[in-house]
Amino acid sequence: MFIDTHIATLWAMREQERTFTSRSEKGHVDLPRAQEADLLCGFFTGFPTESHFITEKMLAEWLRWTRDPENKLVRIRNFKDLERLEERRKSQRQSEKEIGAVLCLEGAAGIDSELNLLEIYYEIGLRSMGLTWNEENQFATGQAQGNGRGLTAEGRNLVARMEELGIIVDVSHLNDTSFWNLMDIVTKPVIASHSNVRELANHPRNLTKEMVEAIHSTGGTIGINFYKGFLETDPEKADINSIIRMFEAVINIADTKTAHIGADLDGCTLPPDLKDITDVPKVLDKVKEELSLTNQDMERIRTGNVKRVMRQVWE
Numbered sequence: 001m002f003i004d005t006h007i008a009t010l011w012a013m014r015e016q017e018r019t020f021t022s023r024s025e026k027g028h029v030d031l032p033r034a035q036e037a038d039l040l041c042g043f044f045t046g047f048p049t050e051s052h053f054i055t056e057k058m059l060a061e062w063l064r065w066t067r068d069p070e071n072k073l074v075r076i077r078n079f080k081d082l083e084r085l086e087e088r089r090k091s092q093r094q095s096e097k098e099i100g101a102v103l104c105l106e107g108a109a110g111i112d113s114e115l116n117l118l119e120i121y122y123e124i125g126l127r128s129m130g131l132t133w134n135e136e137n138q139f140a141t142g143q144a145q146g147n148g149r150g151l152t153a154e155g156r157n158l159v160a161r162m163e164e165l166g167i168i169v170d171v172s173h174l175n176d177t178s179f180w181n182l183m184d185i186v187t188k189p190v191i192a193s194h195s196n197v198r199e200l201a202n203h204p205r206n207l208t209k210e211m212v213e214a215i216h217s218t219g220g221t222i223g224i225n226f227y228k229g230f231l232e233t234d235p236e237k238a239d240i241n242s243i244i245r246m247f248e249a250v251i252n253i254a255d256t257k258t259a260h261i262g263a264d265l266d267g268c269t270l271p272p273d274l275k276d277i278t279d280v281p282k283v284l285d286k287v288k289e290e291l292s293l294t295n296q297d298m299e300r301i302r303t304g305n306v307k308r309v310m311r312q313v314w315e
């Protein structure tokens with residue numbers, strides 16, 4: 001069982017003209033494959049939210065998708081929801097398994113500076129959000145814009161209100177200046193929902209050693225991204241071993257309380273030796289074996305680290 005903090009299936013299903021309920025050869029995640037992989041809960045994002053029109057469209061799609069009982073998705077809005085799901089899962093056979101779904105946004109550009117929409121989206125169930133995708137917006141600056149500008153005054157207000165309400169702050173996609181501005185003001189654990197380590201794969205979407213340490217110091221955790229372009233500086237060299245090395249790097253810089261799965265399934269190109277979500281158990285087994293981790297370490301990486309952040313931020 002595991003939690004993944006960044007899955008882009010909603011977007012991929014539309015692009016690839018497939019449904020969630022039937023097993024497809026396309027993309028990385030559908031219900032049968034999530035059940036086979038034993039996914040407990042996903043942070044299911046729609047698509048980058050560069051305007052409020054896109055945000056509203058995505059939220060409506062997400063609500064329709066998670067309301068349809070055939071999809072066997074369970075909205076996770078508080079820690080109790082997850083505990084109840086985990087309890088039910090113990091007696092569910094593979095084809096009966098329900099999958100937890102956390103509503104998250106990849107970027108806050110669709111939210112007004114007065115934060116009126118934030119209040120509404122929280123009520124709908126928003127529980128995790130990045131401040132930007134790759135763009136610059138009213139709150140912060142994404143990694144594709146260089147490091148000139150960081151967090152704005154509106155961005156500081158947004159972060160404070162997210163922490164008050166209980167919405168996890170996601171640092172993936174921020175530029176370096178925004179990241180460090182954010183670190184100066186956060187009082188709760190943050191996550192990098194889908195980011196790797198820059199020393200191993202030199203890309204501005206990845207985190208420096210100092211950033212990994214800073215996330216660790218908040219009590220947060222880093223979702224290791226399976227996108228081949230963030231696994232190796234030369235993406236053609238990426239394979240399952242690159243993923244193991246990313247886990248190793250985070251564990252060496254911080255500890256086993258600071259890493260989990262944030263594979264960017266249905267939003268990325270996987271290394272050629274991985275097919276889809278059904279390969280995640282194989283990755284986790286290899287992490288345990290090659291890094292000589294204990295069952296307790298693995299319990300943290302599979303679910304425990306994200307659960308800790310959920311509990312501390314949501315409650």
Ligand SMILES: [Zn+2]
Nearest residue numbers: 106172173194
């Ligand atoms: Zn992303």
